[in-house]
Amino acid sequence: MKRWWIGTTAALMLIAAGCAGGTDAKSGTNRHDRHTSGQAMPAFVEQSTIPHVREAYAFAEANADQLQYIPCYCGCGSLGHESVKSCFIAGKKANGQLEYNVHGSGCEICVNVVMDAKKGIEAGKTLQEVRQQIEQKYGPQLSPTNTPAPPEGK
Missing domain, CATH: 1.20.5 (Single alpha-helices involved in coiled-coils or other helix-helix interfaces)
Structure with missing residues (x-):
């Protein structure tokens, strides 16, 4: 028995x-290569050698509505990016699936901005506080995207 x-x-x-x-x-x-949407992670994310790229893409996907108010400081405004969200999420395809931007997978500044935003948001800071901290950290030496300010109370 x-x-x-x-x-x-x-x-x-x-x-x-x-x-x-x-x-x-x-x-x-691979089941571990899925984002919150259930889509497989793009190959360019898997092939990136920049630390925390996977985590940054997953956070950008799950928090795109917040990251649209966080500027990026890598100079990508010249590419038409409006916020750090643009570095990771390009939009949605006709079939409704997210379209990821390859840019974030090759840019350490983009990844660091998202990871800093993640840290602040998870600590319970408002978007305005998170943005202010990011502006203080990156602003003195780098040029930001033209990103709208978060709405009052966010």
């Missing part, structure tokens, strides 16, 4: 471990 229980427990543990990671049979992508 004990052998049956041990064998069953071992089999269930293997099944559970298989569900936690691995490849999705439908899409062929």
Whole structure:
């Protein structure tokens, strides 16, 4: 009787471990490579050597409505970017899927701005406070995007 229980427990543990990671049979992508939207992470994110790129893209996706009020300081305003959100999220495709911008995967300043915003937002700071801290950190030496201020009370 004990052998049956041990064998069953071992089999269930293997099944559970298989569900936690691995490849999705439908899409062929790694389950850990998905953002909150359920989309696979773009290859350019996986191939980036910049620390925290994955985390920055995931945060930008989940918090795009907040990051639209946070300026970027890498000079990307000349590319038409309006905020740090633009460095990571380009928009939505016709089928409703997000379109990611490759720019953030190759720019350490963009990633650092998002990680600083993440830290402030998770600490419970308002967007105005987060933006002010980012402006103080990057503003003296770098040129920001032309980003609208967050609405009052945010």
